[in-house]
Amino acid sequence: MAALGPQAERTRLAAAGARSVTRAAILSGQPLKDVIKGRIFFALLLLALGLALLGLAALILDAVIDGRSMLSLDLLTNSASRISPETAGYANAIYGTILLIGGVLVMTVPIGIGSAIYLEEYADRTKWWNRVVELNIQNLAAVPSIVYGILGLAFIVRGPLDLGFILFAGSITLSLLVLPTVIIAAREAIRAVPPSIREGSFALGATRWQTVRRQVLPAAIPGIATGVILAVSRAAGETAPLLLVGAATFVTFDPTVFGDNGYTALPVMIFNNAKQAQPEFHVLAAAGIVVMLAVILLMNSFAIWLRNRYEQRW
Amino acid sequence: MARDESRAETGRESREAAAERAAIAVRPGQFQQHAAGKREKVFELKGVEVLYSGVSAVKGIGLDVHRNDITAMIGPSGCGKSTLLRCLNRMNDLIPGAEVRGELLYHGEDLYGPKVDPVQARKLIGMVFQKPNPFPKSIYDNVAFGPRILGNKDGLDETVEAALKGAALWEEVKDRLDSNAFGLSGGQQQRLCIARCIAVQPDTILMDEPCSALDPISTGKIEDLMIELKKEFSIVIVTHNMQQAARVSDRTAFLMVELDADEDNRWGRLVEYDETEKIFTNPSDKRTEDYVSGKVG
Numbered sequence: 001m002a003a004l005g006p007q008a009e010r011t012r013l014a015a016a017g018a019r020s021v022t023r024a025a026i027l028s029g030q031p032l033k034d035v036i037k038g039r040i041f042f043a044l045l046l047l048a049l050g051l052a053l054l055g056l057a058a059l060i061l062d063a064v065i066d067g068r069s070m071l072s073l074d075l076l077t078n079s080a081s082r083i084s085p086e087t088a089g090y091a092n093a094i095y096g097t098i099l100l101i102g103g104v105l106v107m108t109v110p111i112g113i114g115s116a117i118y119l120e121e122y123a124d125r126t127k128w129w130n131r132v133v134e135l136n137i138q139n140l141a142a143v144p145s146i147v148y149g150i151l152g153l154a155f156i157v158r159g160p161l162d163l164g165f166i167l168f169a170g171s172i173t174l175s176l177l178v179l180p181t182v183i184i185a186a187r188e189a190i191r192a193v194p195p196s197i198r199e200g201s202f203a204l205g206a207t208r209w210q211t212v213r214r215q216v217l218p219a220a221i222p223g224i225a226t227g228v229i230l231a232v233s234r235a236a237g238e239t240a241p242l243l244l245v246g247a248a249t250f251v252t253f254d255p256t257v258f259g260d261n262g263y264t265a266l267p268v269m270i271f272n273n274a275k276q277a278q279p280e281f282h283v284l285a286a287a288g289i290v291v292m293l294a295v296i297l298l299m300n301s302f303a304i305w306l307r308n309r310y311e312q313r314w
Numbered sequence: 315m316a317r318d319e320s321r322a323e324t325g326r327e328s329r330e331a332a333a334e335r336a337a338i339a340v341r342p343g344q345f346q347q348h349a350a351g352k353r354e355k356v357f358e359l360k361g362v363e364v365l366y367s368g369v370s371a372v373k374g375i376g377l378d379v380h381r382n383d384i385t386a387m388i389g390p391s392g393c394g395k396s397t398l399l400r401c402l403n404r405m406n407d408l409i410p411g412a413e414v415r416g417e418l419l420y421h422g423e424d425l426y427g428p429k430v431d432p433v434q435a436r437k438l439i440g441m442v443f444q445k446p447n448p449f450p451k452s453i454y455d456n457v458a459f460g461p462r463i464l465g466n467k468d469g470l471d472e473t474v475e476a477a478l479k480g481a482a483l484w485e486e487v488k489d490r491l492d493s494n495a496f497g498l499s500g501g502q503q504q505r506l507c508i509a510r511c512i513a514v515q516p517d518t519i520l521m522d523e524p525c526s527a528l529d530p531i532s533t534g535k536i537e538d539l540m541i542e543l544k545k546e547f548s549i550v551i552v553t554h555n556m557q558q559a560a561r562v563s564d565r566t567a568f569l570m571v572e573l574d575a576d577e578d579n580r581w582g583r584l585v586e587y588d589e590t591e592k593i594f595t596n597p598s599d600k601r602t603e604d605y606v607s608g609k610v611g
Contacts, residue, residue: 196447205437
C-alpha cells in the first residue's frame with residue numbers, strides 16, 4: 001500500500017482502533033453500563049406491575065379478612081334481612097343482578113352489533129353525520145355512570161317513558177351505560193376481519209349484506225362476544241346509576257322485572273349493608289364484596305377463555 | 315389448403331425460431347393460428363380512463379378481449395394494470411371516489427350502464443387475487459359459498475367436486491373437505507380460490523398476479539391449470555412476470571407509466587396490444603421492445 005498522508009494515516013489507525021474495540025467488546029460480553037441500564041429498566045417495570053397488583057391484593061385481602069366469618073354457601077341461598085345479620089344472605093340480590101344483566105344482554109347485543117355493522121360496513125365516512133356519531137360514541141363511553149343514573153331518572157323512570165322505579169328501568173339505564181363499550185368492541189372485531197375476505201366474497205357476486213352476514217360476522221363473533229361479556233360484567237358491578245333509578249331501598253324479597261314494589265342488585269345490597277349501624281352488617285358487606293369479586297372474576301375468565309379458544313389468526 | 319398449411323407450418327417455425335433467439339421460453343404448439351374470421355369478443359374497451367378522486371390512474375385504454383383467450387397485461391409497477399383489471403368486474407365500485415370513463419362493453423352491452431347490477435356482473439366475471447384469500451371456513455364451505463348465495467342448494471356435493479377437479483385440487487383434498495382452508499399450502503390455497511371462482515360458473519376469470527406470492531412449482535401448476543381452463547373460460551391475467559405472459563397468453567397488452575408535462579401526475583397508458591408472439595418477438599413500439607428485452611423496467 002502506498003504511504004498515506006499523516007491525516008489519512010491517523011484516520012486509518014483510529015478506524016482500526018475503533019474496530020478492534022468493538023471486536024473485543026463482542027468477545028468479552030455486554031458493557032457494564034448497558035447491563036445496569038437494562039436491569040434498572042426491568043426493575044422499574046416490575047415495580048409498576050407490583051404497585052398495581054398491590055392495590056388489588058390489598059382490596060381483596062381486606063374484604064376476605066373482614067368478611068371471613070360470614071363466608072359460606074348460605075350467602076348465596078339466604079335472602080337479605082335487616083333484622084338478623086347472621087342468617088342474612090344475598091340470594092335475592094344475586095337474583096336481581098341476574099335479571100338486570102339479562103335485560104342488558106337482550107338490549108345491548110342486537111343494538112350494539114347492529115350499530116357497529118352500520119358504522120363499519122355501510123356508513124359513508126365522508127358524510128358529516130356519520131363522523132358526528134363516531135365521535136360521540138367515544139365520548140359516551142367516558143361519561144361517568146352517575147350521569148346515566150340521572151338520565152335514567154329523568155327520562156326512563158319519570159319523563160317520557162315514565163316506567164316508574166322498576167327493574168326494567170334499571171336494565172335500560174345500565175344498557176345505555178355499556179352500549180358505547182359494546183359498540184366499540186364490536187367495531188374493533190369487525191374491523192379486524194381483513195378486507196381480502198370481503199373482496200373475495202364480493203368477487204363471487206355476493207351482496208354487501210350476504211358478505212356481512214356470512215363472512216364478516218361469523219369471523220368477528222369471538223371478538224364481539226368478548227367485548228359483550230366484558231361490558232356486561234362492568235354493568236354487573238355498577239351501583240351509582242342503580243341507586244338513582246330505584247334500587248336504593250333495602251329489599252328482602254325476590255325482585256321481578258316489571259314489579260313496582262322495589263328491586264335490588266348485588267352491589268347495591270353490599271352498599272346497603274355497609275350503611276347499617278351494626279358491625280355485623282359490615283362483615284356481611286365484606287363477604288358480599290368477596291362474592292361480587294368472584295362473580296366478576298368468573299365472567300372475565302370466561303371471556304378470556306372464549307377469546308383464546310376462538311381467536312382467528314389471519 | 316396444403317399450401318396454407320405449409321405456410322402456416324413455416325410461419326410457426328420461424329416464429330418459434332425467432333422466439334428462441336429472443337431467449338424466451340414458449341410452449342410447444344402455442345403459436346396456433348386462431349380460427350379465421352371473427353372471434354367473439356368478451357370485452358371491448360375504447361378510450362377507457364379510470365380516476366381515483368379525480369386523479370387519473372389509467373388513460374386511453376382500447377383493447378378487445380376475445381373468448382377462450384388468455385389475455386395478459388404486463389408492464390412496470392404502478393402502470394395501472396390491476397386498476398384496469400378491476401374495472402372489468404366492477405370491483406372499482408367498492409372504492410369510494412373511483413370513476414370509470416369511456417366505453418367498456420361486455421358481450422356488446424355497456425358494463426357501466428344504468429341498468430347493470432354489479433353484483434350480477436360479478437357472478438359472470440370472476441376474480442382471483444394476488445394473495446390467496448380463502449375464507450376462514452372449511453374447504454367444502456369455501457367452494458360451496460358461491461353456489462349457496464346463488465341459491466343453488468341442490469347438488470352442492472357434485473358442484474364442489476367438479477369445481478375442485480377443474481382447479482386440479484380434488485385429489486389432494488378429497489379426504490379432508492371439512493378441514494380448515496388455512497391448513498393448505500399457498501399454492502393449494504390459490505387453487506382453492508380458483509375452484510371457488512369456477513364453482514359459480516362464470517364466463518370470464520380475471521387473475522391479478524395469481525402466482526406472484528407462490529413458489530415456482532406451484533406457479534407451474536397454476537399455469538398448466540390456466541391452459542386447461544382456457545377451453546371453458548376466457549381469462550385475463552395481470553402479471554409482473556414476462557416469461558409467464560409469454561408462456562401462457564394468446565394476446566398481451568403492454569402498459570407503461572406516462573408523466574404529464576411538469577411531472578406532477580402520472581398515469582398508465584396502453585402502449586401496444588397484440589398477439590403474444592408478436593409482442594415478444596417483433597413488437598411495433600420501441601418501448602415494448604425495450605421492456606420485453608429487459609432494457610427498461
